[in-house]
Amino acid sequence: MKNIGLREEILKMSGTDPALCMKCGKCSASCPAYDEMEYPPHRFVYMIDQGNIAPLLSCTGIYRCLSCYACVDRCPRGVEPAKLIEAVRVVAERKKEGNRIKAGGLFEKAGADMPSQAFSAAFRKYTK
Numbered sequence: 234m235k236n237i238g239l240r241e242e243i244l245k246m247s248g249t250d251p252a253l254c255m256k257c258g259k260c261s262a263s264c265p266a267y268d269e270m271e272y273p274p275h276r277f278v279y280m281i282d283q284g285n286i287a288p289l290l291s292c293t294g295i296y297r298c299l300s301c302y303a304c305v306d307r308c309p310r311g312v313e314p315a316k317l318i319e320a321v322r323v324v325a326e327r328k329k330e331g332n333r334i335k336a337g338g339l340f341e342k343a344g345a346d347m348p349s350q351a352f353s354a355a356f357r358k359y360t361k
Contacts, residue, residue, distance in 0.1 A: 239324065240284045247320040249313040251282035260304035260314045270294035274304045274314035281317055286324075295322040 244250065254275065261273035271292045272280060280289055289295065295318055304314040343351075 239286045240281060243281060243286065243317065243320045243324060246323065247313070247316040249311075249316050251278045251312060251317060253310045254278045254282065254308075254312045255310055257309065259307040259309065260312070263303040263307040265301060265303065266294075266297045266299050269297040274318070277321075278312055278314050278317060281321070286321070289321050290325045290328065294318075295325060298322075 256275055256279065258275045260278070261267055261275045264270070264274050267273050270277075271294045272289065277289065277294070280286070298315060298318045300315055300319065302315050305316070308314065
């Protein structure tokens with residue numbers, strides 16, 4: 234099943250272009266979580282490029298990614314698979330939970346020692 238609108242959202246969120254991938258597999262070869270992922274990084278990138286997003290949203294591999302960026306360092310074309318995986322994870326969480334963070338009362342719940350950058354990042358990730 235192809236979902237072009239969702240693909241465009243993921244590409245915009247990640248800031249990377251999966252069409253640059255030449256399917257060399259260097260990203261997957263360097264991935265420490267390779268054995269635990271249903272779709273290794275090179276396959277993940279290909280599926281996004283093809284618009285086959287639905288299986289990625291329900292796979293556990295998006296939570297197995299360590300975000301170590303080994304795949305990013307090894308990619309000769311600058312595709313950045315980890316950023317694509319992170320974007321799919323955010324989309325999956327949004328679909329599952331909806332908007333989980335509300336501004337009202339957030340500072341009181343988090344405490345005064347919480348850095349403001351954490352709030353900005355949370356709102357960016359978990360609100361639409």
